[in-house]
Amino acid sequence: MKRHLISAADLSRDDAVLILDTAEEMARVADRPIKKLPTLRGRTVVNLFFEDSTRTRISFEAAAKRLSADVINFSAKGSSVSKGESLKDTALTLEAMGADAVVIRHHASGAPHRLATSGWINGSVVNAGDGTHEHPTQALLDAFTMRRHLAGAPDGGPTHHQGGGDGTGRDLTGRRITIVGDVLHSRVARSNVHLLHTLGAEVTLVAPPTLVPIGVERWPCEVSYDLDSVVPKSDAVMMLRVQRERMNAAFFPTEREYARRYGLDGDRMARMPEHAIVMHPGPMNRGMEITAEVADSRRCTAVEQVANGVSIRMAVLYLLLGGAVLEPAAESAETKAENPNSRTEESK
Amino acid sequence: MTSTILIRGAKVLGGEPQDVLIEGETIARVGTGIEAEGATVVDARGAILLPGLVDLHTHLREPGREDSETVLTGTKAAAVGGFTAVHAMANTFPVADTAGVVEQVWRLGRESGYCDVQPVGAVTVGLEGKQLAELGAMHESAAGVRVFSDDGKCVDDAVIMRRALEYVKAFDGVVAQHAQEPRLTEGAQMNEGVVSAELGLGGWPAVAEESIIARDVLLAAHVGSRVHICHLSTAGSVEIVRWAKSKGWDVTAEVTPHHLLLTDELVRSYNPVYKVNPPLRTEADVLALREALADGTIDCVATDHAPHPHEDKDCEWSAAAMGMVGLETALSVVQHTMVDTGLLDWAQVADRMSFRPAAIGRLEGHGRPVAAGEPANLVLVDPAYRGVVDPAGFASRSRNTPYEGRELPGRVTHTFLRGRATVVDGKLA
Ligand SMILES: [Zn+2]
Numbered sequence: 001m002k003r004h005l006i007s008a009a010d011l012s013r014d015d016a017v018l019i020l021d022t023a024e025e026m027a028r029v030a031d032r033p034i035k036k037l038p039t040l041r042g043r044t045v046v047n048l049f050f051e052d053s054t055r056t057r058i059s060f061e062a063a064a065k066r067l068s069a070d071v072i073n074f075s076a077k078g079s080s081v082s083k084g085e086s087l088k089d090t091a092l093t094l095e096a097m098g099a100d101a102v103v104i105r106h107h108a109s110g111a112p113h114r115l116a117t118s119g120w121i122n123g124s125v126v127n128a129g130d131g132t133h134e135h136p137t138q139a140l141l142d143a144f145t146m147r148r149h150l151a152g153a154p155d156g157g158p159t160h161h162q163g164g165g166d167g168t169g170r171d172l173t174g175r176r177i178t179i180v181g182d183v184l185h186s187r188v189a190r191s192n193v194h195l196l197h198t199l200g201a202e203v204t205l206v207a208p209p210t211l212v213p214i215g216v217e218r219w220p221c222e223v224s225y226d227l228d229s230v231v232p233k234s235d236a237v238m239m240l241r242v243q244r245e246r247m248n249a250a251f252f253p254t255e256r257e258y259a260r261r262y263g264l265d266g267d268r269m270a271r272m273p274e275h276a277i278v279m280h281p282g283p284m285n286r287g288m289e290i291t292a293e294v295a296d297s298r299r300c301t302a303v304e305q306v307a308n309g310v311s312i313r314m315a316v317l318y319l320l321l322g323g324a325v326l327e328p329a330a331e332s333a334e335t336k337a338e339n340p341n342s343r344t345e346e347s348k
Numbered sequence: 349m350t351s352t353i354l355i356r357g358a359k360v361l362g363g364e365p366q367d368v369l370i371e372g373e374t375i376a377r378v379g380t381g382i383e384a385e386g387a388t389v390v391d392a393r394g395a396i397l398l399p400g401l402v403d404l405h406t407h408l409r410e411p412g413r414e415d416s417e418t419v420l421t422g423t424k425a426a427a428v429g430g431f432t433a434v435h436a437m438a439n440t441f442p443v444a445d446t447a448g449v450v451e452q453v454w455r456l457g458r459e460s461g462y463c464d465v466q467p468v469g470a471v472t473v474g475l476e477g478k479q480l481a482e483l484g485a486m487h488e489s490a491a492g493v494r495v496f497s498d499d500g501k502c503v504d505d506a507v508i509m510r511r512a513l514e515y516v517k518a519f520d521g522v523v524a525q526h527a528q529e530p531r532l533t534e535g536a537q538m539n540e541g542v543v544s545a546e547l548g549l550g551g552w553p554a555v556a557e558e559s560i561i562a563r564d565v566l567l568a569a570h571v572g573s574r575v576h577i578c579h580l581s582t583a584g585s586v587e588i589v590r591w592a593k594s595k596g597w598d599v600t601a602e603v604t605p606h607h608l609l610l611t612d613e614l615v616r617s618y619n620p621v622y623k624v625n626p627p628l629r630t631e632a633d634v635l636a637l638r639e640a641l642a643d644g645t646i647d648c649v650a651t652d653h654a655p656h657p658h659e660d661k662d663c664e665w666s667a668a669a670m671g672m673v674g675l676e677t678a679l680s681v682v683q684h685t686m687v688d689t690g691l692l693d694w695a696q697v698a699d700r701m702s703f704r705p706a707a708i709g710r711l712e713g714h715g716r717p718v719a720a721g722e723p724a725n726l727v728l729v730d731p732a733y734r735g736v737v738d739p740a741g742f743a744s745r746s747r748n749t750p751y752e753g754r755e756l757p758g759r760v761t762h763t764f765l766r767g768r769a770t771v772v773d774g775k776l777a
Contacts, residue, residue, distance in 0.1 A: 009546075087664050108666040109537075109548040110618030117617070118662075131666070133548030190548060214553070215545030 004116045004125040005316055008136040008191040013171060013198050020144050021168050022315035023308070029066070030311065040069035043100040043321055048090065049128070050076045050106045055282065055306070056128050060103045060137075063313035069321075072097070087111060091120035099123045101321055109133035124320040132185045138281055139191035141312040142238065143172065143199055145305050149277050150175050150235050173200030178230050180206040180262060181240030181289050182251075184213050188281045189240060193221050204230050208262065210251045211242075227262055232271050238279040239264050239289045255288060265291040269299065277301050351767065354384045358392035358728060360718050362694025368397060370724040373766040377720050390762060392728050398698045400432025400725030400763065401679065402705040402714050404495070404524070404602055405578060405650035407671070408434070408465070410456060411449070412441025417655035417745045419456035422675070423463035425653070425744035427770040429675040430727035430760040431463055433706070433714040434653075438470040439500040445470035445481035447489035454491035462770050466711055469493040471512045471523060475501045480512060487519045494710045497524035499578055500625075502560060504530050509564060513573035520710060522600075524576040525564050527585070528626065532556035537666055539612040539627040547615060549665065552627045554582040561585050565592035565599050574598035576708055579652050581607045581626040583636035590645045600708050602650035603637050605681035606672055610634075610750055620661045620668030621750050624654070641700060642691040648704040651678045655746030673744050677737060679729060680756035687731070688757060694731075713766075724767040733759040743776060 002010060011019070029037060045064040047057050057073065064071045076090060087106075094102055101124040104112045109131030116125040129135040151167035177196050183189045183205050196203045203221035205212065216223055224230050231237060242262075244255055252258045259265075269278060278294055280302040286292050294300060350372040357365040360378065367382035368375060403426065409417040417425075419436070426434050436453050438444035444453060450467040457465020469486035473479045475498045486493040496516060503509045503525060512523050533556045538544050540551025561577055565588060568575035577589065580601045592599040606624060611631050614622045622628060640646040654671025661668050674681075682701065686692040692700065706715025716722040736755050739747035763771035770777055 087667075088662055106664065108664040110666075111664040113618045114664050131548050187548060190546070213545035214540050214551060215542035218542045219545070 003320065005136055005320060006112050006116055006125065006127045007134050008139045008195040008198075011136070011195065011198060013200070016140070016143070016195060016198055017169065017171055019140055019312070019315050019319060020147055022319060023140075023144050023311040024168050026314040026318070027308070027311040036066050036068060038068045039318060040064070040067040040321055043069045044072065044098055045069045045101045045103065045317060046072045046074055046094050046097070046099040048074045048076065048094065048102050048104045050104070050111070051129070053105050053129065056105060059306070059309040060128060060313050062310045063317055066310070066314055067317055069317070072099070087114065088118070088120055091115055091118075095121040095123070101126060101317060103128050105129045107131055126316060126320065129187055131187065133187050134191045135187040136191045136195070137309070137313055137316055138188050139195040140316070141305055141309040142192055142279060142281070143195055144308050144312055145279065145301050146172060146175065146177065146236050146277070149301070150275070171199040172196060175201045175235045176204070176233055177201045177236045177238065178204045178206055178234040179238045179240065180227060180264070182211045182242045182246065183207045183216070183240070184211045186240050192238070193219050197221065204234075206230055206262065208252050208258075211246070227268065228271075231268050232273065234272060234276055236277045236279055237264060237272060238281070241281070241283065241285055242289045244285070244288065259288055263289050263291065264294050266293045269294050269297065279305060282306065352384055352387040353390060353764070353767065353769070354382060354387040355390045355392045355397065355726075355728065358395050358397035359694070360397045361698050362396050365393065368718065368726070370726075370764065370767045373724055375718065375720055375722050375724050378718060390728070394730065394732060395761060396694050396729040396731055397718060398430070398694065398727050398729060399702040399716060399718055400714060400727050400765065401430045401701045402709070402711060403431050403434040403651050403653070403675065403678075404576075404648060404705045404709055405499070405604075406434040406436055406653045406675065407439070407655065408436045408453070409440065409655055411452065416657050419453065419465060420460045420462075421743065421745040422653070422655070423457060423460040423465060424776055425673070425675040425742065426463040427763045427765070428743045428760065428776060429677070430679050430729065430763055431675060432725040432727070432763065432765050433464040433466060433711055434675075435466045435468050435495055435709055437499045438468050438497060439475060443470050443474050444468065445473050445475070447482065447485040447491075450486050450491040450493055451489050461765075462776070463765060464714065466495070466709060467491045467493055468495045468497050468499070468524070471496045471498045471503050472508060477501060477503055477505055477508060480508070480515065483512070483516055483521065484519065487521060494519070494521045495524055495576070496521055497526065497578065499524065499526045502526050502528040502530060504560070506563060506567065510567050510571060513568055513575060514571045517573050522574050522576050522708065524578050525560065526578045527557045527560035527564070529556040529559050532559075536627070538615050538623070539629050541612065541630060543612045543615055547618070549615070554584050554629070554633075557582055557626055558584040558588060561588050565589070565597060568599060569595065569597045574600070577601040579604050579607065579626055579650065580637065580640075580646055581629050581633065583633045586636050586640040586645055590640070593645065600647045601645070602648050602705070603641055603646045604652045605649060605674055605678045605685075606750060607637055608634060608641070608685040609681050614750070618665050620663065620665050621672070621748055621752070623665060623668050623670050624672050625670040638685060638689070638691055641686060647708060648700050649678065649682055650705065651675050655744055656748045657746060661748050671748065673742070673746050673749050676742055676744060677749060677751050677756065679760060680758045681751070683731060683758040684756055724764050726764040727760055728762040730759050730761050731757065733757065735759060
């Protein structure tokens with residue numbers, strides 16, 4: 001593993017499979033009566049959030065705490081941190097506090113890269129979402145979720161919602177993943193395209209042409225403007241959140257037209273293969289990119305993705321910080337009010 | 349007392365070695381075997397002698413942003429770079445949109461003594477693109493403004509642009525357009541293309557530049573005015589200017605040194621030192637710009653020297669200021685990209701960096717031949733020199749160079765402003 005996790009593009013196939021496999025072990029820890037491991041005792045993890053994202057922050061916080069790390073939450077939004085230079089000042093402060101890892105969420109694309117390469121800090125940097133660039137742990141938890149559902153059976157057939165068939169050691173070779181929505185502004189899409197390609201999946205992006213970036217032709221994926229033609233050939237359909245305000249900038253005419261052409265409703269879901277799953281990174285815009293019927297169906301893995309996020313983030317912190325062996329903590333179990341299924345609103 | 353300087357054995361415009369005798373402010377003789385009793389002798393064997401360089405596009409930041417540059421520090425940087433005249437852009441605080449401000453800048457330049465400063469006047473009041481500034485008053489002021497530009501902003505209103513083009517004909521002025529369609533570049537952070545798609549940075553599409561250039565050459569043709577295009581950055585812009593020139597329209601254009609060398613691949617570092625407006629483009633654009641400068645489609649090199657304090661670049665990309673300093677590295681970059689590649693000889697460098705920009709600006713006393721009776725605005729270049737760019741040694745107050753640590757060829761050893769050495773052996777005199 002490298003010292004930082006900035007981009008899903010930096011991960012080799014073996015790196016990615018190692019993270020997914022480690023996350024499976026972490027998930028098993030969560031099933032034990034004692035959910036805590038001593039591996040990062042004495043290490044400090046800082047959650048540096050320049051953008052509101054309660055869901056992602058508590059996911060990282062739960063992950064770090066289950067590894068016995070000390071966690072400092074630094075919410076920089078709305079404080080004196082408004083001008084760019086403050087990223088540097090904040091970083092120097094964190095360095096002085098001895099941060100071993102900094103988990104950063106920032107509205108500016110490239111801010112985690114800057115933090116990791118500027119010489120301001122020595123610790124590991126984990127990108128928890130930067131602007132419209134990347135969100136690598138989201139892509140990892142998505143891949144983890146897909147692998148559990150789609151990679152369990154050797155013949156490539158479904159292991160739909162079996163829970164136990166975790167696909168350890170496998171990648172996603174040959175699985176057809178469709179990502180639908182605002183690709184242009186989506187860091188989730190960028191990270192997923194890189195990671196899923198690395199894991200051998202065949203990715204198709206579906207969006208109105210206005211929400212596909214110029215330059216997408218160099219991405220390792222297909223692009224389609226027609227959701228109906230892609231749905232029947234998909235092992236997973238991932239719906240991206242689409243902000244209603246986009247229509248004000250003429251990316252599409254109306255909400256209704258968007259939902260009709262690019263939303264996932266019950267009829268479209270019915271044309272998916274029987275084993276195929278519906279994914280959403282949350283928070284969902286019900287009635288926009290996804291109907292309530294689909295969101296609440298058993299094929300939708302949105303809640304499961306949130307739970308898997310903690311395992312993935314444990315694995316990432318564990319591997320980046322070179323934690324010791326995976327043994328349960330001797331101390332008493334800590335069952336805090338860490339609710340990984342929290343539905344607190346955030347922007348992805 | 350008149351000083352006498354004898355430059356010995358310099359290759360004038362890259363030609364055969366000759367001696368050049370300077371008496372007072374003027375070139376007295378050019379020839380071989382010149383002797384002059386009591387003259388200060390400069391041994392220039394191996395060096396290239398060029399007319400003092402002229403920059404059509406410099407941001408000196410004074411008044412208003414003296415933390416990044418002043419007229420004094422900026423003209424020192426210009427002298428180090430071999431310039432004897434620079435055009436100071438109008439986007440200062442206050443904006444140079446009145447006779448008072450342009451005269452202030454002009455006087456500061458005279459007092460500095462390192463390089464002539466020709467103020468550029470704003471086209472519109474406050475650079476806001478709505479109401480014409482008093483162009484005539486700025487022209488009639490002591491500064492004698494002939495180049496007008498809202499640089500930093502585009503004169504995007506077609507009617508305002510048309511009127512400005514027409515109005516300045518009365519005093520042989522020219523409008524220098526910063527071509528950037530504002531709606532197409534809202535939130536723009538870098539060139540729109542393969543790299544921006546990956547990095548998730550807002551795109552600055554080539555069409556935002558090209559559409560304005562296309563409109564403006566048509567407007568200039570329609571009203572019979574001349575128009576100058578600032579910092580051309582795309583292959584498509586080159587095509588439009590080439591087409592306009594083929595029609596015989598009075599269109600001129602400049603290119604910056606950085607657009608002749610650097611590409612948007614550098615943005616992958618997210619290092620804001622590469623953030624500039626217009627943005628760094630692709631390799632194909634760089635090659636088209638070089639070819640256009642070689643064949644004369646692009647008339648001249650202009651630095652777009654844009655100093656910024658350290659803190660405006662020591663941050664994340666989107667928060668950083670746009671711009672690069674360029675005066676002190678311009679000639680080296682041109683040698684590297686155009687001379688050492690065989691695209692231009694030194695006589696053509698003199699044309700693109702002195703004769704043409706002086707002619708476009710209607711600047712008197714600069715961009716003149718190296719000949720007896722001409723003003724002694726001269727620069728000596730050692731083309732064999734190789735050095736690593738170290739911003740710590742810059743005369744500019746700012747250090748935001750994209751070339752730090754890069755080896756570049758050539759060095760200005762001497763600059764003469766009307767017979768007075770402003771730079772000797774590469775150092776400010
Ligand atoms: Zn400009």
